[in-house]
Amino acid sequence: MSIRMGPRLAYTLDLPPELAAQPVPTLLLQPLVENSIQHGLEPKVEGGRITVSARREGGALVLEVVDTGVGEAAPSTGAGFGLAQIRDRLATLHGDAAGLEVVPEPGRGMRAVVRLPVQA
Numbered sequence: 001m002s003i004r005m006g007p008r009l010a011y012t013l014d015l016p017p018e019l020a021a022q023p024v025p026t027l028l029l030q031p032l033v034e035n036s037i038q039h040g041l042e043p044k045v046e047g048g049r050i051t052v053s054a055r056r057e058g059g060a061l062v063l064e065v066v067d068t069g070v071g072e073a074a075p076s077t078g079a080g081f082g083l084a085q086i087r088d089r090l091a092t093l094h095g096d097a098a099g100l101e102v103v104p105e106p107g108r109g110m111r112a113v114v115r116l117p118v119q120a
Helices: 002-008 030-041 081-097
Strands: 009-014 048-057 060-067 099-104 110-117
Touching (some): 002 009, 030 110
Parallel strands (some): 009 048
Antiparallel strands (some): 048 060, 099 110
């Protein structure tokens, strides 16, 4: 996507080294990043930025994908196939201890928040 969008796509990874050993289901973040690009940044003439971050909140690993795209103007309702698959996988792996929330950022872009139980 960097090649296709060129300077219209910027990204930041905020992934603390102390969380590197925490397991994350394979291909969990990829569809979230793809959604941010396809529905948020590509429709925006000037493009934008995606930030992928991780942090620990109590007993949860919180992963976020935030974009500065078109936000609520995007045609997505937050209930697409990719998002449904992520929710189903999280429920299968962790039950109610994990989840996905997708919310508009006021005045800009979208935020996808994944919560996973921290592994000891």
